[in-house]
Amino acid sequence: MSAILSLRGISKNFGAVAALTDVSLDVAAGQVVAVVGDNGAGKSTLVKVLSGVHSPSAGTITFAGAEVTIGSPAEAHTLGIATVFQDLALCENLDVVENLFLGRELRRGRLDEVAMETRSWELLRELSAKIPTVRIPVASLSGGQRQTVAIARSLLGDPKVIILDEPTAALGVEQTAEVLNLIERLRDRGLGVIMISHNMEDVRAVADRIAVLRLGRDNGVFDAAEVSNETLIAAITGATDNVVTRRASRRESKADV
Numbered sequence: 535m536s537a538i539l540s541l542r543g544i545s546k547n548f549g550a551v552a553a554l555t556d557v558s559l560d561v562a563a564g565q566v567v568a569v570v571g572d573n574g575a576g577k578s579t580l581v582k583v584l585s586g587v588h589s590p591s592a593g594t595i596t597f598a599g600a601e602v603t604i605g606s607p608a609e610a611h612t613l614g615i616a617t618v619f620q621d622l623a624l625c626e627n628l629d630v631v632e633n634l635f636l637g638r639e640l641r642r643g644r645l646d647e648v649a650m651e652t653r654s655w656e657l658l659r660e661l662s663a664k665i666p667t668v669r670i671p672v673a674s675l676s677g678g679q680r681q682t683v684a685i686a687r688s689l690l691g692d693p694k695v696i697i698l699d700e701p702t703a704a705l706g707v708e709q710t711a712e713v714l715n716l717i718e719r720l721r722d723r724g725l726g727v728i729m730i731s732h733n734m735e736d737v738r739a740v741a742d743r744i745a746v747l748r749l750g751r752d753n754g755v756f757d758a759a760e761v762s763n764e765t766l767i768a769a770i771t772g773a774t775d776n777v778v779t780r781r782a783s784r785r786e787s788k789a790d791v
């Protein structure tokens with residue numbers, strides 16, 4: 535599968551702190567790549583480099599076949615790289631339609647409320663979103679529904695790649711399932727999806743590939759269907775022999791007999 539987005543040798547330093555060192559990553563259209571790693575591994579920094587918040591100190595980014603620089607969030611948007619940050623950046627007091635079209639309202643002389651509402655319904659239906667009405671304030675939606683609204687809003691720019699930063703953090707079981715289902719819809723639409731997550735179960739549920747960052751460096755890219763928990767934990771922690779991997783390997787060898 536050819537990559538829609540490729541990073542090669544990306545480094546990012548903050549003064550003496552090397553947040554990312556020589557990181558490479560490929561994402562294909564219609565593929566979900568999870569980026570995992572412990573606290574401080576560099577996940578947020580990677581998201582910020584891809585969303586135009588930080589410029590990398592070194593390395594190249596290739597998008598849709600051409601080498602690019604992503605100098606600002608506006609440039610990321612224009613290229614077709616959308617990011618849904620953890621805070622979602624929704625306006626609590628505005629309804630779903632208003633949030634979706636905030637700053638890019640459809641007009642025909644006056645605001646075209648009918649067109650915006652119709653487009654909102656279409657989009658949410660395409661995503662199989664469970665939102666009962668588009669005319670309620672975001673403040674009354676659940677965490678999963680809010681995540682859905684934030685993702686839907688980013689799709690209005692017609693991106694080719696979407697980056698989701700901890701999309702299931704702080705969600706209950708049912709809402710998590712809703713969001714994971716939505717991520718599958720994004721893959722079905724042919725988007726390249728980068729999902730940052732701490733939750734191995736969620737990662738395993740939707741990712742095609744799992745990229746591990748450790749102390750700002752690549753520590754392996756794995757096929758999600760094949761990698762064992764033991765291998766993943768070892769890549770994340772950098773240790774092949776610790777209490778967690780020993781427990782995981784005991785469990786797996788018991789399952790073998």
Ligand SMILES: Nc1ncnc2c1ncn2[C@@H]1O[C@H](COP(=O)(O)OP(=O)(O)OP(=O)(O)O)[C@@H](O)[C@H]1O
Binds near residue numbers: 571572575576577580
């Ligand atoms: N603006 C900054 N200035 C200085 N150091 C920074 C800055 N942003 C990140 N860092 C450092 O870079 C390293 C990577 O941090 P980053 O936030 O990217 O990790 P992370 O994997 O997202 O962690 P977490 O899961 O805790 O959010 C850390 O050592 C962090 O302290």
